Amino acid sequence: MVYSTRYTSPLGTITLACDGEKLVGLWIEGQKYHGGTLSEKMAEMNDVPVFDAAKKWLNRYFAGHKPAISELPLAPIGGDFRQGVWNILCEIPYGEVITYGDIAKKMAARMNKESMSSQAVGGAVGHNPISIIIPCHRVVGANGSLTGYAGGISKKIKLLELEGVNMSRLFVPAKGTAL
Known part of the structure; x- marks a missing residue:
């Protein structure tokens, strides 16, 4: 199952996707290939710890800080x-x-x-x-x-x-x- 939530950023609405434990997607509204690596539909679920961590990371990033990529569990889908x-x-x-x-x-x-x-x-x-x-x-x-x-x-x-x-x-x- 793939879960999703939304995040409001200075660039517009961002969709975050995860497998329950790791982030598998982050797409800016209107972005090409939005959700393109996912083989199943996303089910909206806001209360997932990795989403909280990603939103905090994004808050720091958009505030001009330089959070490390390694702070987040990532699992991009691709060959x-x-x-x-x-x-x-x-x-x-x-x-x-x-x-x-x-x-x-x-x-x-x-x-x-x-x-x-x-x-x-x-x-x-x-x-x-x-x-x-x-x-x-x-x-x-x-x-x-x-x-x-x-x-x-x-x-x-x-x-x-x-x-x-x-x-x-x-x-x-x-x-x-x-x-």
């Missing part, structure tokens, strides 16, 4: 490749960004391959089921372009600004498929 990409996302420090290409290089090294497709990495990043906590918003294009955030580019910008990222070299592309 080995996606799990590997999501693990790399968890290594990106607050206030910093990484490119899809950098993640591809790290994944290639971890898989003992010469190279890895940045597009494959982009697909895994885009399907991250635990947004904000697993910080997919910290991934940018090689040229500093702010593409590819399933929650929307304006929300990505707000999250990066909240974390104190130097935005001077980053920009919103005029056109593209990942806006």
